[in-house]
Amino acid sequence: MREYAADWEALKRTDPEVAQAIAGELDRERTTLRLIASENYASPAVLAALASTMNNKYAEGYPGRRYYGGCRWVDVTEQLAIDRAKELFGADHANVQPHAGAQANMAVFGAFLEPRSDDKVLGLVLPHGGHLTHGSPVNVSGMWFNFVGYEVDRETEQVDMDGIEDLAKQHRPKVILAGFTAYPRTIDFAAFRRIADEVGAMLWVDASHFIGLSAAGVYPNPVQFADVVTFTTHKTLRGPRGAIIACREEHAKAIDKAVFPMMQGGPLEHVIAAKAVALKEAMRPEFKEYAARTVRMARALGDGLAEEGLRIISGGTDSHLVLADLRPLDITGKEAEVVCDEVGIALNKNGIPFDPMPPLNPSGIRVGTPGPATLGMDEPEGKEIASIIGEVLRHPQDDDVKARARQRVTDLVSRFPAYA
């Protein structure tokens, strides 16, 4: 068999505008400090699978049960992805076809909930760290399904299991949803399981953000506790953009039917091949080291930001991300995002619990360490980054300060090259 590698020269000849933009993005990824908590650097092996001719194949159905001929090789890669996901997380069943996290979540709704019915889902409210697909009124989850929101505690800024238990007893939800998008602390999945059992609800965990940490054993693994777990493959798991659903055997048929044919058509077999590669990488010792570095660096970054005068939401982190309240420095999230971008640091503005400011100009920022940890950064770099951020946030108008900060960012990223 003769190999075929994606042909960069052909792209430059055929479409210089697209080629230039792709080169520009690569340059940005090499020269800036990427602290977006949901982003990472996929490996060259993952990118090679993504750019393969499996893109060309239609394979509606599942391995061994397809609606198209010629599925011999895509069956191999999809089965590898399924087997590896089951092994890595100890799952009974895995569906590796969801195109993205939002589609995986839609499949859970499709499998277990009746639209516009009395079925209730108990989930964390959006402003406290929930996700768009967890009942936002502008998302189909909120338009068609009946969400009851729980909040974090005002004092601890962590989810309050007693409050959730009371709400569960009061509302008798069909599904309880845990797993958030801007939540730094450990989630007590065992307590969620106990509450779900108490009220006869299913437990759904959306592990999109932290699943890579669970894979490495540095954060709890929700698969042991939940009926169904959805997760993206491109965040801490460091694979291609996409998602996977892991569930108990009793839900396997319902989940498979909900992904295809209820929500999706042909699976993205090149992406599924890349998911298989990423899952294999996640089983290696290097991945465990990356995950441990991610959490260590996030703690150092949070401690450093606290020393710079920011207020750290919930007082710290157990994961890959830190949420910080900027009000002590008298700067808003939006301004912070812009000034950090000017010095080569990509982070995002973020609401904080009980934020008095509007979502488009919130009081906080969210910073994450999976990308930098992939490049090899660790605690000292977390401290250095906190110092740079503190400096520019205290002097957002000072061009000399910003020029010095930009230089420190350049020095830092040149010591940890991406795609070298």
Ligand SMILES: *Cc1c(COP(=O)(O)O)cnc(C)c1O
């Ligand atoms: C990122 C995320 C999603 C959505 O994933 P997409 O791939 O962007 O659709 C869903 N839920 C949570 C908790 C997330 O963090």
